[in-house]
Every structure is written in C-alpha cells, then in structure tokens.
Amino acid sequence: MGDCIVNSTCYQFANDTCLVIGDRNPQTALDLLQSDLNALAKWCHDAGLVINTSKTKLLVIKSPYVKRLPIKDLVAHAHSCLHAGSTAACSCPGIETVDRQTYLGLVIDSKFLWSDHIERVCIKLRQFMANITILNNRIPFKFS
Template sequence: KENGVTRSIQSNQHPIKKGVPQGSVLGPVLFILLTNDFPDYIKDYSSVVMYADDTTLLLKEDTPEDVSISAYIALHMTYDYCSVNNLAANPSKTKQINFGRRGDQIPNLPDIESVDQSNLLGLVLDSNLTWSPHINALCKKLSSALYVIKRVKCISNIQAAKMAYFALFETYLRYGVVVWGGTSTTNLNRVLTIQKSAIRSLANLRELPGRIQKSQN
C-alpha cells in the first residue's frame, strides 16, 4: 500500500495493483526487482544494459542481415515481456542507432526511429563514436557554469566561487570522462579552454591574448 503527502495533507493508503509509484524511495528498487530477469530472458539475442527504467539493447552480429533479424526478435521479445509483466513500452521514445562501418546497411526496425546520435544516461552517443555531439553539449553546460562562477565571485567571495566550480563545473567535466575522454585532441582542447577560463577566474588571472596564451602553454 502507498499514500501520498502534499505539504501537510496526507492521503489515505491505497493498494498498488500494478507498476510502482513514481517519486517514491522504494519505487526504483521495486522496479529493479520486477525486471531483474529480463536480461536472462533475452540473452540469446541481445545483451542488455539497464539503469532504473532506462533499458538499452546491444546487438553484435557478423552481417547487417543477422543484426536486423536478431534486433527484430529482441524487440518483439521485449514487447512480449512488458505485456506479461504489465509494463508499458514506449516506442516513441525508443531509438535505433547503428555503429560500425556497415551500419548504414542495417534496415530500420518497424515503427522505430533510426538516428545518428542518441542520449544515454547523460552521454550523447553518435554512430561514429567521435563524441563530437557530446562535446558540443558539454561545452554549452560548462560555459553556463563558467558564467555562474564569475557571477558568484562578483557578488560573494572566492570560497563560494570554488564551491560553485566543484558543484556546477567539475561535476559535468568528470561525468563519463572515462568514456568520452578518448575523443580527438581538437575536442579535448575545446573543453580544456573553458576549464582554463574557469581556473583563471578563480585565481584572479586575466585572460591572455590568443597568441601569448598559445606560446605559454
């Protein structure tokens, strides 16, 4: 049974006949227990990566035709699993992304959108694994965080600015770096340039002209 609380008003308890309540502490745990057997159920056709209610099917075959067949079977097995367990699959949020040199030869799954890049747990994967789309998104976040750091420093003190750096800047910088850190030097330099600006701001160092900055690095 579960009850809800809005401000100081508490509802009566009601039985949960299917699914799990959203926004509760116990909900994610119950969902994981409910879907714990799914990877084993589909293992003959696909590997599975699961995080809470986010599920990713990974397929590897020798030919594009074999990938297409396994993907079709795995997808319909997933739909059947959801139906049996009273879970609602959402095809509109399901994307197909093909990796490899012959990825363009893999047919699209029925009613599933094929994309060149996709978000997965805060990372932007592209079909060529260049990580350029992820770096684009990361640089936007870091630039916004840099603006906040400078504003905090102006209206407060250096300690508050450092707290803002570690909370708003470095958290984004470190997230998933073991995955996207192998991207090109050009992409890494874009991130490094923004980080240098943040450090200069914290250390009260002025921005150097491009030529001088390049010669001193």
C-alpha cells in the same frame, strides 16, 4: 527481463533499457535485435509494463568509411500482433533510426566519434563558469 533477451546484451539503469548487438552483417544484427525486441514486448505486456515506442530509438554504429547501409525498419510490435503469431501484415509503428542518441548523459553517434559529447560537456562547463562569474561579482570575499 534479462532472461527473455537471448541475442543481445541488455544494459539497464533505473527505467532505461538499452539492447546492444553486433554482427558483421547489419541485416543479421537487425533480425536478431527484432527477435529480442519481440520477446521483450511480450515480457513487458505479461508483466504489466508498456514500452514507450516514441522514446525508443535505433542507433546503428558503423565505420566512418561506410557511406550507407541498407537498413530495414525495426518494428515495435503490439501485444495483439505478437500473440496472433503473424507479424507480416501488421500496422505497428516502426522505431526511429537516429544518427546520435544521449544515453545516461553520454552522447553516442553513429560513427562512434566523441565530438558531439565533447561539445555538450563544453556547453555545460561554459554555463557553469558563467554562473560562477556572476556569483563572484555578487558575493563579497571579505567577511567582517
């Protein structure tokens, strides 16, 4: 899979794949990412795999000082669309652009701030501490 991806850096863990690309011009980065996504879709089809487009997300990380970026849609082209040679008039679904995404338990947001991840960890710790408190009241410490 890594050989078909030329412009992006590919991170994989189990059945999760993450493509990361950076450029000063967001449009250039998206064009290169679209090219890699097309190559990945072809490779997956030829290998008998299917990309779950409903779980595929686009997260654009930008400076908190940049208010808005003009971003065109990233499209998850189907096999028939890619092998036909023209993707201009296809009806393939677009990939959803999100402000935050959880990847391998880490919450990453579009401004690369850690507040969402810290809040998630704090919620988990509060739940854990509540369970410990419940167990502390039910299990005796003195064993006879």
